[in-house]
Amino acid sequence: MTLAFDTRPAAYGVVIREDSLLLAYWKQGGREGWTLPGGGLDLAEHPVDGCRREIFEETGYHAQIGAMLGIDVGYWPAESRLDGGRRDFQSLRLVYEASISGGELRHEVGGSTTHAAWIPLAEVPALNRVSLVDAALRLYRERPRDGKLA
Secondary structure (H helix, E strand, O other): OOOOEEEEEEEEEEEEEOOEEEEEEEEEOOEEEEEOOEEEOOOOOOHHHHHHHHHHHHHOEEEEEEEEEEEEEEEEOHHHOOOOOOOEEEEEEEEEEEEEEEEOOOOOOOOOEEEEEEEEHHHHHHOOEOHHHHHHHHHHHHOOOOOOOO
8 A cells, every 4th residue: 555645845955065065954844954945846847947047046056057966855744844744754855066156145035044154164073054955965975876875
């Protein structure tokens, strides 16, 4: 028997410049932490376009999307969902390498992130961060051929 669950695809960018990582501060439903700029895809939106859109919405930067680094799978049981959904939830988080091509750093208005910042890579381990940050940095460093972390 197949378990019924909800799935949402999302796309995120690993943006590193001068040994600093571009992060956005996520705050929703009593939970919070630093995350990569990115998020859920709109219906029929290509992940590259969604990644570019989300980076701009959350940081104010225009981005060039480079190589796909891999996919991180997030799972939340129904009782821990923030949106009130009644089924288990899976997020397929497509992670891309990205670079800044224009724009200026600014904060998101009306979204799930409160602000964005360049964080020195050496300081990232001490941050309150979502698991995606660590997975994405591993994908960036290890670049597994099949896009899956071992």
